[in-house]
Amino acid sequence: MSFAVVVFPGSNCDRDCFHVIDKVLGQPVEYIWHRDHEIPDGIDCVIVPGGFSYGDYLRSGAVAKMSPIMDAVARFARAGGKVLGICNGFQILLEAGLLPGAMQRNTSLEFICKPVHLRCATRRTAFTGSLSEGQVLQIPIAHAEGNYFIDDDGLERLQDNAQIVFQYANAMGEVTVGANPNGSVHNIAGICNEAGNVVGMMPHPERAAESILGSVDGLALFESVLGQ
């Protein structure tokens, strides 16, 4: 399985994702520059990594969605290619319309970096097949704009189509107000498109992929996509 990691000028988790795919999973991986117009042939999975794509001075991801590469990512996704947007990558996928909803600033108005617990809400996506529904993962977050918003109709659609992938939960997997770090609607930490091949999530699975860093729970996402 071949991976590609998109690099915007201000991406800063691109190297981390590359490291995990290359060194931990031993899979072929290459970078794609944001000015490129095509996803190279033979790529099965595109990672849109975290960071501050264009400084995020406007709204996270608002400028990045206009990069040439995002048209290519959209075409790739429509053709069934697997796309994982992490943190800023998730914000970009929202801005680009590949996923529904929008991000607001965290309710604390502060950047938050800490490990959180996630409840896997569906295993039907390209990145959660190896998990079980209700499984609890410990994966860190690191963002200032992770307060996911969608209106009531939109939320109903997400629920009806099983598009909610991860919810912030406590260590027992209970989705509680106290477990919600940023004010997200319905404790949403990650969602997918209707087809399930595009997933966006605020937590960083690449930071939870080696035991020396404290958790290997994030590996399951990469292993899921490999298992297909």
Next chain:
Amino acid sequence: MDVKELAIRHGLTEEEYQLVLDELGRTPTAPEVGVVSAMWSEHCSYKSSRVHLKRLPTTGPQVVQGPGENAGAVDIGDGLAAVFKMESHNHPSYIEPYQGAATGVGGILRDVFTMGARPVGNLNSLRFGAIDHERTPYLYHGVVAGIAGYGNCVGVPTVGGEVYFDPSYNGNILVNVFTVGIAEKDGIFRGVAAGIGNPIFYVGAGTGRDGIHGATMASEQFDEGSEEKRPTVQVGDPFREKLLIEACLELMRTGAIIGIQDMGAAGLTSSSVEMADRGNNGVRIQIHDIPMREEGMNAYECLLSESQERMLVVLERGREDEVARVFDKWELEWAQIGEVIDGDRFEVFEGEEQVVDLPVSLLTSSAPCYERPMKRPAYMDALTEALPEEPEDLSEALAALLASPNICSRRPIFEQFDHMVGVGTVVAPGQGDAAVLRVPGTDAALAIAVDCNPRYCYLDPYEGARLAVAECARNISCTGAKPLGTTDCMNFGDPTNPEIMWQFARAIDGMSEACLALDVPVVGGNVSLYNASSNVDIYPTPTVALVGRFEQPLQESRGYCTMAFEQAGDAVLVLGTTRVADMGGSEYLWTTTGELGARPPKLDLEAEVALQDLLRELISDGVLASAHDCSEGGLGVALVESCLASKNLLGVDLEFLDVIERADLTLFSESPSRVVVSTRWDDFDTVLEAAARAHVPASLIGKVTERSRVVWGEHLDLALGEAKDRHETGLHMLD
């Protein structure tokens, strides 16, 4: 205004101005006055401190780059070097906390990546006024957000630091920031203008009018009108910095760079002059070629602007296209603005007109150097011993200490910092005595820490500086790493006050002695004087940051230690000696009586070295489950912190701990050279035997328990749930 008056207004003294006249044999131009005053400012010239800094030890087999470059470097094995430096941004941060702190981070990052090192970790050392001072919440929130805003965006993890609140900083806060980067040992770049005729390139952001004369501002006291200096604070753009890091590292890989340096304090002036000086050459600069973001800027403004995110590069002639290729890719401005010339002149042209023609040496080696008068401070003779009353409820006394602003949890701060980006953070903030970073893709791993207890330094600057180095090295050794090198930020008051110069000189002596004993040469650093407001000086604050390396590759939970107790039934021991006389400057004394006492804790460097050697031996042998140094709040606080850091809130029963004179003093004495360690019950003899061989006093004091309480016979019974609440909410009064 005549030129002399201009010079005086720029901070030159009458004598200094006369020196310029004598050297030049003519009246300087206005831009020349700007250049000389900036280069001769305390901030750039170290004119009051140079004579003392010479006494610091700076060499050793591990040193790859000592002082004099943009950053220092030590050998960490695997063909790699750790490149690091700490710098102060005190004055700007007091005037404009968010941008002041943010641009401090930006500046220190540039000092490190200009050496060819990719930055992998940041630390910060912050000093605010009393927690209930009216300005403290504003300054605290601004500084923390500024560090977060910049560091998070550039993608360098902020992995640790320290914060003190003390009334001595009410009118002058301290913001010291540290960066460590990793470079190939043989691939270190230097700030040198070599090769006559080589082109000089300007890369990065355009030049604006911001920050003109920031270096001069940092060389004066604050007074009532300091708020008006806000326009001299620069505005940071971390996104552009990120581009600059990537572009510079990419350009370095082409091999076309001869020398490179950040435009920091005194901007284009200091960078070009310092590069010329190191290359023993002159430089010629054309103002009209400088990328500007405002129209109509004159030579004076361009030379002294401290606009951020700019670098000066001397390139190998004939390879100019490489700059265009790389910097166009990263959408950064670039321009050839001059060349390296034969001789010793700093020449600046504005079109056809030459506006600066100065000898480089006048600005560097011939800059004034003062042996300022020194006098032992009068207050030191008035210091008196103090001791708190023995509390009726020791558990409550411990809980209160846990909530004190200088001891409580730093979670509200470090959770605002991305401390994980880079997938290198093995020991994160709040988990250990030092941050542990691995270098992904290599076997190398580092530990980094920063320390300084300003109360100790006020009581005795010499002892205080020794204690700071010892504690910082101890923090590194508590993780299992070997301390290799030091960088410092010497934050002091007004050097024209002989008592302040005495503090400075004594701190340098103490630091020298400790760095020598612990074999951690000073490879770079920074001096920040005039930290005073309306003639009230800050406590002497010689902050030190150390870098250590792990000699074996790290494996999962092996080869390094955190402070967290690991499992119930483990033995808890103390290495080192507790002396109840060591109450001076302690947090317990201060919080209970408001007194400082007469003298700081007593440090025996020989005992310190033996302790740290023993710690590293035990950790690399895998004997220890945890190690945590006793510092503010003594043994009592250290024990609770090891409990709070554990996974399931493990407790401790101190069934074997003896009372020395008084139970409270036993728990809260701040004797240095002590570490709380835990080990499997069956191994405690191994620890005691190893300690005996190393001549380190050691005693078994208790056992880790399932029950979440800290219990000490009839003296103490504190529920960890409550301890945690108090510890976690200590900074809430700032919200």
